[in-house]
Amino acid sequence: xxxxxxxxxxxxxxxxxxxxxxxxxxxxxxxxIGPARAGSPSAFDVVGAVVDPELPVVTLAELGxxxxxxxxxxxxxxxxxxxxxxxxxxxTIRDDIVRAVDGAGLGRAHxxxxxxxxxxxxxxxxxGRAKLAAAGIAPPGAAPRRGAGPVPxxxxxxxxxxxxxxxxxxxxxRLAAFSATxxxxxxxxxxxxxPFEHVKEI
Amino acid sequence: MSFDDAYDALTxxxxxxxxxxxxxxxxxxxxxxxAVPDGVDPADLAAYCLMLGDDALVMSHRLQQWVTRAPELxxxxxxxxxxxxxxxxxxxxxxxxxxxxxxxxxxxxxENAGGPARDEDALAYLRDPADFRNVxxxxxxxxxxxxxxxxxxxxxxxxxxxxxxLTSSRDPVLAAIGAKGVKEATYHREYAAGWVVRLGDGxxxxxxxxxxxxxxxxxxxxxxxxxxxVELRLAAAGVAVDPSALREEYDGVxxxxxxxxxxxxxxxxxxxxxxxxxxxxHGPELxxxxxxxxxxxxxxxxxxx
Numbered sequence: 001x002x003x004x005x006x007x008x009x010x011x012x013x014x015x016x017x018x019x020x021x022x023x024x025x026x027x028x029x030x031x032x033i034g035p036a037r038a039g040s041p042s043a044f045d046v047v048g049a050v051v052d053p054e055l056p057v058v059t060l061a062e063l064g065x066x067x068x069x070x071x072x073x074x075x076x077x078x079x080x081x082x083x084x085x086x087x088x089x090x091x092t093i094r095d096d097i098v099r100a101v102d103g104a105g106l107g108r109a110h111x112x113x114x115x116x117x118x119x120x121x122x123x124x125x126x127x128g129r130a131k132l133a134a135a136g137i138a139p140p141g142a143a144p145r146r147g148a149g150p151v152p153x154x155x156x157x158x159x160x161x162x163x164x165x166x167x168x169x170x171x172x173x174r175l176a177a178f179s180a181t182x183x184x185x186x187x188x189x190x191x192x193x194x195p196f197e198h199v200k201e202i
Numbered sequence: 203m204s205f206d207d208a209y210d211a212l213t214x215x216x217x218x219x220x221x222x223x224x225x226x227x228x229x230x231x232x233x234x235x236x237a238v239p240d241g242v243d244p245a246d247l248a249a250y251c252l253m254l255g256d257d258a259l260v261m262s263h264r265l266q267q268w269v270t271r272a273p274e275l276x277x278x279x280x281x282x283x284x285x286x287x288x289x290x291x292x293x294x295x296x297x298x299x300x301x302x303x304x305x306x307x308x309x310x311x312x313e314n315a316g317g318p319a320r321d322e323d324a325l326a327y328l329r330d331p332a333d334f335r336n337v338x339x340x341x342x343x344x345x346x347x348x349x350x351x352x353x354x355x356x357x358x359x360x361x362x363x364x365x366x367x368l369t370s371s372r373d374p375v376l377a378a379i380g381a382k383g384v385k386e387a388t389y390h391r392e393y394a395a396g397w398v399v400r401l402g403d404g405x406x407x408x409x410x411x412x413x414x415x416x417x418x419x420x421x422x423x424x425x426x427x428x429x430x431x432v433e434l435r436l437a438a439a440g441v442a443v444d445p446s447a448l449r450e451e452y453d454g455v456x457x458x459x460x461x462x463x464x465x466x467x468x469x470x471x472x473x474x475x476x477x478x479x480x481x482x483x484h485g486p487e488l489x490x491x492x493x494x495x496x497x498x499x500x501x502x503x504x505x506x507x
Contacts (some may be wrong), residue, residue: 082290084287086286087290111232115378120385150455151366182386200389
């Protein structure tokens with residue numbers, strides 16, 4: 001038997017200069033890649049369509065954690081990158097990927113981890129951001145970039161404005177730096193006074 | 203699905219995989235290359251991974267003890283999330299320690315001599331206090347919330363500086379753990395510094411108690427900057443961070459937080475009067491933590507649920 005390996009890579013991480021291009025690149029590449037199969041979705045599409053267990057409004061592809069999907073004779077090898085070191089959803093995400101690949105008739109999936117480069121919220125796609133906002137969760141702005149030297153100390157409230165996902169008002173205040181999951185903070189709109197969650201930039 | 207039994211209703215029997223607790227977690231390093239960098243003693247690298255992993259594991263456990271005891275619900279969520287980040291870092295580092303330890307055994311020609319590699323669970327649950335390599339600061343019990351945020355400020359400031367330098371390690375796994383950890387530790391330091399400022403620059407009472415806390419917590423922190431011989435050997439090999447190099451950044455951050463918090467400048471480090479945690483010398487506080495953390499794993503060896 002001829003050993004067949006088809007690999008679909010997510011795009012390279014954005015360069016340091018391109019602050020917001022990562023998400024755009026991921027989206028534009030995500031639709032057009034994957035081995036062509038008449039009438040059946042590619043493994044990348046199947047894996048990418050799995051929803052995040054803690055933010056079920058977005059898919060793994062939209063979240064930007066699927067780095068590579070390779071179809072081999074031994075099954076589908078999926079490489080994902082964790083969002084946070086301790087994210088408890090990673091176990092569920094692995095199981096969901098295995099079941100989705102099996103359910104699509106693509107055989108057994110092997111889920112591997114890649115730690116570098118570290119995941120950044122810049123990899124959340126435009127459609128993912130729109131879905132988060134529609135669900136009442138303010139999407140992240142551009143992740144902070146730093147030059148050489150120590151991580152700058154921030155005292156007091158961060159000044160970046162976060163728009164209210166409910167009424168659209170441009171300004172809100174932070175209620176708590178940590179919310180239901182490590183990746184979100186709790187804020188309140190200064191106009192409609194409704195509290196909402198915001199995906200923190202990392 | 204039956205609703206006669208609340209627990210039974212919660213457990214969807216067709217969907218066991220959704221339950222993210224219990225045993226049988228997959229290796230957090232699955233698929234990550236396991237090679238030990240050239241010219242590095244695997245025993246040293248394993249010991250170093252244990253040091254950084256134990257710091258995170260023990261500190262995480264102390265933070266978890268604050269859940270249900272913090273002044274506000276928001277702070278319990280913050281402390282739980284910070285503890286979860288540290289637990290995630292500990293899982294990666296302990297897994298790496300077990301892998302590298304096994305590589306050293308095989309490299310020495312003792313194939314399978316020690317059986318399979320010790321995994322993260324074996325290292326967390328089945329080691330005695332003298333085998334833990336965490337700094338003493340991590341195991342300290344907090345007398346009150348001010349002590350906690352003072353201790354977290356010291357720990358997070360030091361660890362952030364350390365992880366940031368670890369990103370240029372010659373060991374790609376440590377470099378990756380460092381890069382991910384920097385993003386997390388930035389929020390940890392910010393949280394702790396915010397509370398030190400809020401209490402220090404608050405009421406007379408909160409100022410007094412915050413000042414007492416930094417006076418109790420900061421002087422013994424000199425241990426954080428005392429390099430262990432393993433750290434020095436690995437730092438020379440481009441793998442580890444010499445903690446004495448972190449002192450300048452630490453001093454700058456602490457001085458600034460104290461200034462904004464209207465606290466006197468940080469007190470000087472006291473001369474070390476206790477044994478070094480890096481050599482396995484710990485106090486009764488670590489024994490207390492391990493009694494709690496390891497109780498089930500030791501009572502039911504190899505148990506799964």
